Amino acid sequence: MSPRTHTAPSAPDIDRLVAGVRAGQRAVLARAITLAESKRADHQLAARALVQALLPDTGQALRVGITGAPGVGKSTTIDALGAYLTGQGHKVAVLAVDPSSARTGGSILGDKTRMAQLSADPHAFIRPSPSAGTLGGVAAKTRETMLICEAAGYDVILVETVGTGQSETTVADMTDFFLALMLPGAGDELQGIKKGLVELADMIAVNKADGDNLPRARTAAAEYRAALHILSPRSPNWQVPVVTYSAYTGDGLAALWAKVVEHRDTMTKTGELAARRRDQQVKWMWSMVEDRMRTRITSDPSLAAKLPRLEADVADGRLSPAVAVDRIFAALGW
Incomplete structure (x- = not known):
């Protein structure tokens, strides 16, 4: 059964939720996350109190973002790596950032069926992307879920970006390590670099390095290594490695994870991990400010009748975006 079917609790349950989350009770964890995802104002207020209370119990997990083009085997990789x-x-928690879920609502069934090992593992917890209306909203809820899972004792958080583009930057901005998965012989080695994905990555991992694909995987890895020399590294303290592995056979997964741990140790020793997390917290604050302002604007009754016309005038070139913004803020009295 999907955790979404849990009824979000009310404010008086906060102390009980905090105790249950700290005790690692899965049912309570699911209820706490449902509370954080709720759009009801009273639930949001309670969720903020919950996360604040749990804050001292967070920060110890290793947060890993994972991205890759469709067909690269993200789900299979996460399932195998998590196992x-x-x-x-x-203890592993798997979260998703999926912009499309804001339109479709997402599907826990899909997450369960494509991660068969982890969905049956008592030491793993899978949560699909919340339906939060905007990428910023989805990201904010995912960050809160991440903290709640950490407080529940999950020491590895795997955050999967299901979409592309901006969602990749969003996931990179909420994790300690960003892993980019690639396919061998797909002809997209340089294309991936043009998209800027590789510049976000802390490691590139070429999947399906097994059987007849092994030579192609090694060739693709060599091309990425060569290409990385012309790019500025994300960190002055870390040379981005390129590894090959097989999610199907499990070969290379131990070495892949060893690099993630090595990165954490290096970044901790240099102080960069703490600096990155501090920067992420401030970015999170401002993204929530922007999201709350957007909600306030779109829900304001004095603007309800004006916004469609303003949008149409901007779209048709009758009104500049800057003047439209002035009118929106004037209507709000800002």
Whole structure:
């Protein structure tokens, strides 16, 4: 059953939720996340109190963002990597940032069926992307979910970007390590670099390095290594590695994870991890300010009748965006 079917609790349950989350109770964890995802004003207020209360219990997990083009095997990789990690004694939470879920509502069934090992693993927790209306809203809810999962004792958080483009930047801005998955022999090596994806990455991993694909995977990895020399690294303290692995056979997963841990140790030693997290927290604050302002604007009754006309005038070139913004703020008295 999807965690979405849980009824969001009310404010008086906060103390009980905090205690249950800290105790690692999965049912309470699901209810706490449902509360954080709720759009009701009283639930949002309660969720803020919940996250604030849990804040001292957060920050110890390793947060890993994972992206890749459709067909690269993100879900299979996360399933295999997550199973490897729980086998090593870790507790793994899998979260998704999917802009399309803002339109379709997402599907927990899809997440469960494409991660068969983890969905049955008592040491793993899978949560689909919330339906929050905007990418900013989805990201804010995912960040809150991440903190709640950390407070529940999950020491590895895998954040999957289901969409492309801006969602990749969003996930990179909420994680400690950003992993870009690539396919061998797909002819997209340089295309990936043009998209800027590689410039966000802390590591590139070429999947499907097995059987007849192995030579192609090694060739693709060599091309990425060569291309990385002409790009500025994301961090002056980390040379982006390129590895090959097979999500199907599991070969290379241990070495892949060893690089993630090495990155964490390096960034911790240099102080860059703490600096990155501080910067992310401030970005999170401002993104929530922007999202709340957008909500206030679109829900204001004095603007309800004016916004469609303003949008039409801007779209048709009758009104400049700057003047339209002036009119919106004037209507709000700002």
